[in-house]
Amino acid sequence: MIKLEQITKQFRLSNRSLTAVDAVDLEIREGEIFGIIGYSGAGKSTLIRMLNGLEKPTGGRVTVNGMEMSSISGADLRKARQKVSMIFQHFNLLWSRTVAENIAFPLEIAGVKKADREPRVRELIRLVGLEGREDAYPSELSGGQKQRVGIARALANEPDVLLCDEATSALDPETTDSILDLLTDINKRLNLTIVLITHEMHVIRKICHRVAVMEAGRVVEMGDVLQVFRSPQQPITKRFVSQVTETHDIKQAIGQLVRENPDGTLIRLGFVGERTGEPVLARLIRTFDIDVNILQANVSQTHGGTFGSIILNLAGDEAAVAKAVEFLHSEGVETEVIERD
Template sequence: MISIKDLTKVFQTKDQEVRAVDELNLSIDKGEIFGVIGYSGAGKSTFIRLLNRLEEPTSGEIELNNENLTGLKKNELRLARQEIGMIFQHFNLLWSRTVFDNIAFPLEIAGVSRKKREERVNELIELVGLSGRGGSYPSQLSGGQKQRVGIARALANNPKVLLCDEATSALDPETTDSILDLLVGINEKLGLTIVLITHEMHVIRKICHRVAVMEQGKVVESGDVLDVFLHPKEKVTKRFVDQVMGDPDREDSLNLIQENYRSGEVIQLHFVGENTNQALISDLSRKFEVDVNILHGKITQTQKGAYGTMLVQLVGDEEVVNQSIEYIRTTSVEVEVSPNA
């Protein structure tokens, strides 16, 4: 669907050359929700603006359905952009136009007849949950309603791809969840490919099928969301996973736990999918003469299934503790032994 090869964007400032996107390579499948996450300055906003050439790449290629977007002339690009919708963090609505007219605007530009515009706009108003608000102005809408208008407008020309540039960052948590649910519904109903950038792992966790982690203009890690949650390799990825799993100071926490629980072995358990329902703790207590103290635990849901972690202390004879750890390794639950402080 989307193939990105050696994509690079260099900005020349007064003092230095800044490589905002640095030889980035990605492949995004048709019909998936693909997340790009990174902290401020990682290059993610520049990257998504390169996808529809709101920013011109310094080098590299972007292919959409085997068409090289980077090689298109201005008129050709205008037509190609009709297949790429985009929603923004701050909505970018026309404040002097009603909800209806905001959604109709790209259809006017495309030369769609008044009758067909009216049919399409009413269909979209219904789709995004704004029935009865077509005559309202943006100033009369909540943040979530404004973003629903932005989504409807982005869908006006039946695009194949929807780009979301920090689309929920200006919204409160409850409204964020409702917008994310809407995007999932649109993805499932229309088969739309969605590329979403964010700095919030909650957004990735809730709706994305795959994710790429950006740092200093590069993709440092990518894969299925559940796999990235389970096996984060890079330090920046671990920080993002800890946003959702509730321990942003994981290393400090482990050191503190080791100081306070020197008499036993502290281990971290990772549960995936159906394993989150596994009665492992009671099973250990029955099979081995060890005391199991639960120190911390959390389960979260991704598009591919549940993922849970639990930090426990095993107290008992050293040999028996080691036997219990080896027993855990024979199950489908992964175990990580914390290093001694």
């Protein structure tokens, strides 16, 4: 569906060259929700803009649904863009047009007759849950409603790909979840390929099938979301995962408990799928003569399944603690010994 081959994008500044995207290889499958995450300046917005030809790569090839976006221009590019739609952080609505008129605008540009536009607009209004708001203007809408208009407008020409550029960053958490639920529903109903860029790991966890992590213009880690959450490899990925799995309050509480219990071995356990409900800790406590203190525990849901993590402090005879850790390994529990600061 989407293939990036050694994509590079450089910008000429007054006295130097800036590499925003650096030799990225990426494949996105048809019908999946693919997330690209990175902090500001990572290159993710530049990358996504090359998928619909808003930016041309300095080097490499961008192919979307068989069309090489990196080489076409003019009428061919305009036609290709009808199948690669985009929604934005700040909605980009036409403030002098009503909801229905905003949604109809791409159809007008495409030369669709009014008699054919109207049923399509009504269908899209139902799809995004804006019945009764057809004649409202953007100034009369909430942030979530504005983004629903943006989504409906992006779907007007029945695209194959929907690009989401920080589409929930301007929304409160509850509204963000409602928009993510809508995107998930659209993905399932229409088999629409969605590429979503964000700096929020909550967004990735909730709806994405796979994720690429960007840093300094490069993709430094990529994989199924569940696997990335279970076993992040790069320091930046671990920081993103900790946004969801370790809140500031929890970190402070763990730090306090560690200070109060300076002896022992800190370990982090990972459980996946059905294993999250198994009584492994109960067997551990019954089997070994050690003190087990649970410092943190949580269970999270990703698109690919459930995973849980527990941080323990094991105190007691050194040999007994070592055997306890070995027991956890033998039970198939992902176990990591945490170094104390």
